[in-house]
Amino acid sequence: MELRHLRYFVAVAESLSFTAAAERLGVSQPPLSQQIRDLEAELGTPLLWRTSRRVALTPAGTAFLDRARAILAQVEEACAQARAVGAGRTGTLDIGLTGSILAGPLGRLIRRFGERYPAVSVRLHEMPPGEQPAALHARRTDLGFLRRPPDDPELRAVRAWPETVGVALPAGHRLAARDRIALQDLRDEPYVSLRLRDSRFATSLWDACLAAGFVPRLTQQVVESASLVNLVAAGLGVALVPESIGALPRPDIVYRPLADPAPVADVCALYKAPATPVAENFLALMREELGPP
Incomplete structure (x- = not known):
């Protein structure tokens, strides 16, 4: 039994006319009649009474019609769901x-x-x-x-999206009065960082300091930027952070952009x-x- 057998039967059962059903399905009447006979043979019972003047459902046909409609509706629902998933809409x-x-x-x-x-x-x-x-x-x-x-x-x-890198300083830090800070100005500052083994971004900032001519005085390493700025606020060091982190309002931290050339913190x-x-x-x-x- 195939889905077309169900579709053909439902079309005939709803129109009670092989001619009208064939027009509805866009097929010729002889193949439609043969498909219905094949379905009845597979089920082992007639689904339709046929005379020269009319078509009517047998009791078995009436019972089968409800199930056939339900199966076709489930198939259509499954197809619609698959299309929606395939299109990324669900x-x-x-x-x-x-x-x-x-x-x-x-x-x-x-x-x-x-x-x-x-x-x-x-x-x-x-x-x-x-x-x-x-x-x-x-x-x-x-x-x-x-x-x-x-x-x-x-x-x-x-x-x-693009982001630049700046410096997070404890409020009242001696460099906070500057509009921009050169990376070399952090040479003697205690430095807190994201954990180097976990973060390629943290490693790139470390490399930028090396390129600027100094090895950062690393005091603490943490996993999250929230922990990083908390260490800065506690006065444990300065940190190089993305501008989005520096833009978060905190009265105990001052954020200053780096002078060019500054490393970037573009998000991918x-x-x-x-x-x-x-x-x-x-x-x-x-x-x-x-x-x-």
Whole structure:
């Protein structure tokens, strides 16, 4: 038994005319009649009474009609669901990120995405940058957001939005009176950093200090930027942070931009090719809202 047998039977049962059913289905009448006979033979019972003047349902046909309609409706629902998933209009979007990334425009993008695709459930997974590639490879996440993508040929990275790097200083610090601070001016300052083994971004900032001619006096390493600024507020050191972190209002911290040439903190969207349909839709919205990479 095939779906066309059900469609043909329902068309005949609803019109009670082989001629009208054939026109409705866009087929000729002889093949339609043969398909109904084949269906009755497979079921082992007549579904229709036929005379030269009329067609009527048998009791078995009446019972079969209800089930046939239900089966066809379920098939159509399954097809519609598959099309929606394939187009990224429904399903789940899993995003890996560090908490500090949410200080930028990502939260607004997620809200706009939810407005455009209300049937897609967005799930956020906070994790260190070093764990994001493995999550993408395992398809536990569809997208990752981080500041220094890994050198991985199986992962694709596109710039999501640009950010510069500045200096977070304790309130009252001697350098706070300056409009801009040169990286070399931090030579003798105690330095707090994101954990170097977890963050390629933290490593790039360390390398920038080396290029400026000094080795940072590293005092503490932490996993999250929120912990980083708390250490700065406590007077344990200065920190190089993205501008989105520096823009967060805190009376116990002063943020100053770096003088050129300054390192950048551009945020990249990372995904495993091919991107899932929901990820493709999110990336398209990101380009629409923030401009091309």
